[in-house]
Amino acid sequence: MNILQVDNLKTYFYTQHDIVKAVNDISFKIKDNTVFGLVGESGSGKTLTVLSILRLVPEPGKIMGGQILFDGRDLLAMDEEYLRSVRGSRITMVFQEPSSAFNPVFTIGYQIAEAILAHQKIGEGKARESAMEYLKKVRISDPKKIFYDYPHQLSGGTKQRAMIAMALVNKPELLIMDEPTTALDVTIQAEILDLLKEIIELEKLSILFISHDFGIIAKMCDEVGVMHGGKIVEMGSAHNILTSPKEEYTISLLESVKALA
Numbered sequence: 656m657n658i659l660q661v662d663n664l665k666t667y668f669y670t671q672h673d674i675v676k677a678v679n680d681i682s683f684k685i686k687d688n689t690v691f692g693l694v695g696e697s698g699s700g701k702t703l704t705v706l707s708i709l710r711l712v713p714e715p716g717k718i719m720g721g722q723i724l725f726d727g728r729d730l731l732a733m734d735e736e737y738l739r740s741v742r743g744s745r746i747t748m749v750f751q752e753p754s755s756a757f758n759p760v761f762t763i764g765y766q767i768a769e770a771i772l773a774h775q776k777i778g779e780g781k782a783r784e785s786a787m788e789y790l791k792k793v794r795i796s797d798p799k800k801i802f803y804d805y806p807h808q809l810s811g812g813t814k815q816r817a818m819i820a821m822a823l824v825n826k827p828e829l830l831i832m833d834e835p836t837t838a839l840d841v842t843i844q845a846e847i848l849d850l851l852k853e854i855i856e857l858e859k860l861s862i863l864f865i866s867h868d869f870g871i872i873a874k875m876c877d878e879v880g881v882m883h884g885g886k887i888v889e890m891g892s893a894h895n896i897l898t899s900p901k902e903e904y905t906i907s908l909l910e911s912v913k914a915l916a
């Protein structure tokens with residue numbers, strides 16, 4: 656089964672003089688318990704694809720067409736109330752910037768517990784216990800302290816671990832990660848990718864994983880779509896794309912990664 660099926664998605668920006676086709680008719684499927692990667696250069700339309708799935712495209716952007724099937728329903732046809740019940744619980748997100756996920760005026764533990772209470776019918780004590788359990792699960796070294804810390808007191812890596820914890824607490828059916836380690840130092844990035852890989856395999860998660868970095872995509876994903884100029888120019892198993900890319904663009908993207916390595 657597919658946890659998500661995107662058909663002919665189009666998301667455009669209408670600027671004063673121009674139409675920018677940020678997402679220009681893309682289709683892909685994410686099979687249950689697999690990691691689907693979208694890879695492409697900056698500006699290729701990866702984030703707009705994510706924002707379209709969650710129906711959070713900012714003005715003056717507009718979703719112009721397509722279907723996004725999640726659990727048999729077209730998210731593009733559902734009302735705002737339904738979407739609110741999906742976002743943050745059945746579909747959750749990890750962004751590049753942890754500061755966008757946490758409110759600076761509340762402690763980490765409080766915010767994770769609130770995320771649980773917003774979607775699960777359990778008491779406050781149980782929610783706090785669960786929040787603590789997830790801080791341990793993402794191997795934050797001093798979870799009891801971090802629980803009572805404010806976001807600005809955390810290092811970038813710890814904050815990103817806390818955001819991953821918050822994305823997991825409601826046991827999402829689909830987890831979307833948009834450049835989850837891009838803002839971090841290389842060594843911390845590697846640690847967090849290893850942690851993610853372990854959690855993904857242990858919990859059999861279904862994931863849309865986004866990165867501009869082919870090396871990371873190769874490590875994390877089962878299937879890959881290569882994005883360029885708002886289109887998916889090539890798609891297939893990570894193994895096939897890496898070992899025998901067909902499209903000119905994919906080949907050049909892979910060569911540029913090798914050149915850096």
Ligand SMILES: Nc1ncnc2c1ncn2[C@@H]1O[C@H](COP(=O)(O)OP(=O)(O)O)[C@@H](O)[C@H]1O
Nearest residue numbers: 668675677696697698699700701702703704715
């Ligand atoms: N507010 C905006 N107004 C006009 N164009 C935008 C806006 N936001 C994004 N775009 C355009 O949409 C395209 C895709 O952006 P994005 O999805 O953020 O790329 P990526 O995540 O792959 O780096 C880019 O070419 C960008 O110029």
Ligand SMILES: [Mg+2]
Nearest residue numbers: 701702703833
């Ligand atoms: Mg982006």
